[in-house]
Amino acid sequence: MGALGLGLAVYDTAPPAAAPVPGITRQVWKGGRTNRETRGLIADPPFWITLDEAAADAVPAPRGTPVLSWDLVQLVPGDRPSPEEAGGLILTSMDVEPAVEEEFNAWYTTEHIPLLSQVPGMIAARRFAARATTGGAPRYMALYHVTDAAIYALDAWTRANFTPWMLRMRQFQTNRTYFMFTQREN
Numbered sequence: 659m660g661a662l663g664l665g666l667a668v669y670d671t672a673p674p675a676a677a678p679v680p681g682i683t684r685q686v687w688k689g690g691r692t693n694r695e696t697r698g699l700i701a702d703p704p705f706w707i708t709l710d711e712a713a714a715d716a717v718p719a720p721r722g723t724p725v726l727s728w729d730l731v732q733l734v735p736g737d738r739p740s741p742e743e744a745g746g747l748i749l750t751s752m753d754v755e756p757a758v759e760e761e762f763n764a765w766y767t768t769e770h771i772p773l774l775s776q777v778p779g780m781i782a783a784r785r786f787a788a789r790a791t792t793g794g795a796p797r798y799m800a801l802y803h804v805t806d807a808a809i810y811a812l813d814a815w816t817r818a819n820f821t822p823w824m825l826r827m828r829q830f831q832t833n834r835t836y837f838m839f840t841q842r843e844n
Contacts, residue, residue, distance in 0.1 A: 662732040662739060663717035664786055665710035666799070667724035668749075668837060673708050674722040681716060685709040685740050687747050689807070689839030697811035699838045707749065707839055709801075711739050726751075726835065728794030730786035734767050741781050746807030747839040751799040752831040765827050766798070773818035774802065779809040796833045807838045 667673065673686060687707045691700045705725070710718055720727040728751075732738070754762040766785055775783045782803040788794045809815055 661736045663712055663715065664730040664732060665708075665712075665717040665720060665728070666730060666749075666786075666794075666801075667708050667720035667722075667727040669706045669708070669722065669724050670703060671706070673706050673724075676708075676721060679718065682710050682712045682718060683739060684711075684844065685747075686843040687839035688841040688843055689747070689837060692748070692810065692836035692838045694836060697815075699807060699840060705837060705839075706843070707747065707837065709740055726794070728786070728799060729789045730794070730799060731789060732784055732786050733763075734771050734783075734785040738782060738784060740801075741803050744781050744803035744805070744842070745840075746804045746809075748802040748804060748807060748810055749799065749835070749837040749839070750802075751796040751833075751835045753796040753833040754798065754827075755830040755832070758827070758830045762798075762827055762830065765823050766800075769821065769823055770819075771800070773821070774815070777809060777812065777814045777818055779805040779812075781805060796835065807840045810838065 688704055689699055690705050693700050771783045771785055784801050786799045788797045
């Protein structure tokens with residue numbers, strides 16, 4: 659299998675129902691924004707997310723009117739689908755200054771994802787980029803399927819997320835979003 663494509667949409671109301679489509683796997687989750695101070699879920703107002711995965715060239719357009727939507731290609735690991743057994747989902751997205759984009763990609767791939775992959779309760783740490791032509795913004799996104807979204811507040815997550823290289827890269831990131839989803843609806 660080649661690179662995995664992901665159509666991802668975040669909604670501020672329950673997303674429209676979608677009939678199953680051969681070759682496309684869908685997950686729907688309910689949650690909210692992430693409180694950056696407490697590292698917990700802000701459940702009110704609620705948000706929903708749909709993940710439509712398929713071959714990189716077969717991802718459907720979002721339905722309805724999402725708050726945010728992306729047409730993504732998975733960078734790391736290139737072909738791993740969303741796990742079925744997750745109890746939570748954490749989404750982060752950001753843009754990065756073009757002058758440091760190469761270093762940013764090296765940091766995310768060689769340090770950040772490997773460190774977060776070792777946090778107890780991490781099931782899958784995956785990284786995506788918006789397609790240049792149909793894309794979405796912010797350009798880069800990471801999805802973390804976890805046993806419980808509460809691991810985002812654990813010391814192990816904080817330690818993995820607090821390295822000298824991460825602190826350097828953080829200063830070049832803009833347009834960051836943070837969401838946490840705790841209830842799978844399909």
